[in-house]
Amino acid sequence: MLLGYHTELHPNNQQKTLLAKHSGVARHAWNWGLWLTRNIRIAQFQ
Numbered sequence: 573m574l575l576g577y578h579t580e581l582h583p584n585n586q587q588k589t590l591l592a593k594h595s596g597v598a599r600h601a602w603n604w605g606l607w608l609t610r611n612i613r614i615a616q617f618q
Contacts, residue, residue: 583591
């Protein structure tokens with residue numbers, strides 16, 4: 573049996589702006605971590 577929750581947001585304009593900023597920062601951090609991990613792995617195999 574699968575159980576889950578569905579959450580729906582109704583942000584106002586200020587909240588939409590903040591959500592977009594936070595998701596942009598999170599994506600930047602993820603991409604930086606991915607880049608760093610790849611460089612470490614490449615260095616290990618050389």
